[in-house]
């Protein structure tokens with residue numbers, strides 16, 4: 001018998017807490033306890049860095065079902081499994097009056113071949129500057145910040161990264177067009193992000209080739225009905241290190257059975273990651289909303 | 291042959307008849323295959339709209355969140371005017387005979403969450419009525435711009 005290390009212990013406790021949060025959300029009826037002032041599915045799902053968004057790209061919507069008079073709290077866990085790596089993320093999001101979003105996320109990146117894990121924490125802040133994805137004729141506009149701190153920077157420094165923490169700033173615009181695609185609801189989001197993070201920050205910040213760059217991130221989806229959305233995302237990536245970093249893509253399907261949970265599955269194409277080429281695989285994400 | 295602007299213009303001019311014929315054919319084919327039904331027809335016409343409104347009234351009657359707004363409402367008048375309005379906004383052969391949206395909802399202080407909740411009751415009512423999803427979305431698209439006349443009054 002082998003006892004878990006401090007780090008593993010922390011991971012287990014965290015996972016247990018999120019499991020409890022999410023199963024709690026599913027059990028409690030959202031109508032009785034939580035925010036429900038937005039239309040089903042319109043808050044979107046859970047982005048890998050903790051913001052409300054698609055899987056890869058932050059959206060202009062703020063997390064959860066809070067309207068201008070409500071408060072919302074969400075929890076989620078996601079897993080991305082590609083050929084040589086795995087990324088697990090769990091996080092929590094709060095929405096204050098559909099004006100301010102605060103998020104926390106912990107990422108665990110595992111490299112099976114090296115039996116190594118890299119952990120990163122992200123604190124996010126987003127504020128809605130203008131509009132509503134459905135009701136205003138101009139799109140909704142939000143400004144966000146993600147501050148990232150790498151707990152295990154050894155590999156990042158080895159690959160030439162300059163820092164173990166960094167801050168991304170992004171502007172996101174989103175719009176849902178009712179009935180616009182042959183009668184189906186059509187959604188799009190564009191985000192512009194200023195960042196010095198390498199592979200989200202898991203490989204550190206800055207590097208020999210570049211430091212801060214501006215990257216464009218796109219999402220689009222079609223709603224088959226109020227419960228099901230199909231879409232794609234494209235995330236332009238920096239390329240600061242000597243090991244090459246590619247743009248990311250996914251195709252996703254999201255299911256919103258009610259306002260308490262959502263489930264997302266995606267096919268990922270992450271290109272070259274830390275010296276391994278053509279990283280493709282799957283992504284699953286489960287979240288609960290109050 | 292040198293490709294320059296006047297050549298291209300000349301080529302387009304030569305092709306003008308053909309292009310016109312081509313577009314005309316597409317247009318005619320599109321019309322012949324899909325004589326596009328009005329939104330009113332997609333909603334099921336008179337019966338369809340009446341069914342949607344009845345299911346909506348049923349759902350409002352059973353709702354905890356927004357029923358209180360309607361506690362004093364005369365159902366027959368509400369039914370008639372809402373039918374007339376849904377018919378008129380969906381290009382049906384009707385004229386909306388009620389008061390303006392501002393007047394009807396004055397003094398109610400309807401909030402964003404109330405509005406979205408009614409939209410969801412309406413989606414439920416359209417589901418009950420068997421309205422196809424594209425027709426549901428198109429109707430919502432025509433009602434959504436009225437939100438500004440209804441909220442916070």
Ligand code: HEM
Nearest residue numbers: 356359360363368371372375388389394404405408433436
């Ligand atoms: C796009 C959204 C809406 C449309 C198109 C709409 C339309 C209408 C129409 C046509 C009437 C009947 C008018 C008349 O009798 O002259 C009406 C009445 C009413 N509406 Fe709305 N409405 C909308 C949203 C809402 C919302 C969000 C609420 C509250 C949550 C609400 C509460 C009422 C009430 C209580 C009445 C009855 C007023 C009375 O008793 O005379 N409406 N609405």
